Amino acid sequence: MTTSIRSMREAWGGTLIALGHEDPRTVVLDGDLASSTKADAFATAFPERFLQMGIAEQNLVGVAAGLATTGLVPWLSSFGVFFSHRALDPIRMLVAQTDANVKIAAGYTGVCFGMAGKSHHDHADLAVLRAMPRMTVLAPGDAAECEAMTRWAHEYHGPVYLRLARDPGPALPGGEPRIGEVRVLRDGGDGVLVSTGAQTARTLEAAGELAADGLDLRVLHVPTVKPFDEKGLIDLVGDAPFVVTVEEHSTYGGLGGMVAEATAAGPRPLPVHRIALEDTWVETGSNAYLLDTYGLSARAVAARVARLAGVAA
Incomplete structure (x- = not known):
């Protein structure tokens, strides 16, 4: 296997910029973690379509659900643990139950989170989100797969949870x-x-x-x-x-x-x-x-x- 030159978060951020150019409906809402999740690249390219919501994940999800009703395609950016736990109720009530066209980019999932500690590690998100009706759950294995899945999720109409790792890793073999x-x-x-x-x-x-x-x-x-x-x-x-x-x-x-x-x-x-x-x-x-x-x-x-x-x- 060869080593990828990009992490999943970098692939996601770069793909969002491309989608921003291709689709004016693309908007990003961030939970005060843009420099970590790489949503800051989109903020620089499209400041008028980037909403910094602060450390208020429940409100972030609610605003995104509202934006989706206007025809926009909102992407949410934060650490996975804050979506699958702190913001779970609004995801369930406002996104999944209404089949809202909201995309959840869950960064820093799993154990490879460095020195953050147990408060930030999330190792139950797949169990939580896959049990939620109408929620599509994607877990790419490398940067190339992340890019392809980000594009697919953007075109798909309905809620999507995209599980992203923090660090670069080997590129997987195989085709598209x-x-x-x-x-x-x-x-x-x-x-x-x-x-x-x-x-x-x-x-x-x-x-x-x-x-x-x-x-x-x-x-x-x-x-x-x-x-x-x-x-x-x-x-x-x-x-x-x-x-x-x-x-x-x-x-x-x-x-x-x-x-x-x-x-x-x-x-x-x-x-x-x-x-x-x-x-x-x-x-x-x-x-x-x-x-x-x-x-x-x-x-x-x-x-x-x-x-x-x-x-x-």
């Missing part, structure tokens, strides 16, 4: 992502690894390490969390001897639960092993420390999967 599909990033017949978002790159790296030990695994990437392509997943899992899900999210209600639900209803139910955050709050520390601590680094994932498969780590 297609909304709603499960992507095969690596083929193999000894088992299946399923991942989503920024964690997919680390999962793919773990598969490469395991291949050196003689374990050849298929790696599936799920960028569209909702709607989830259950049939596509079941077809791609096929007759695999085991399935392991890996996600930068809680074990409750995230990708692992989705895959377990799908395979349990399929023609050949099989156990799903989940690698994710257990029932815990995230500590403060560097990204590398946190990934190792919670078993999400490529090295930790490879060791866990090796044990499950009975291969020497």
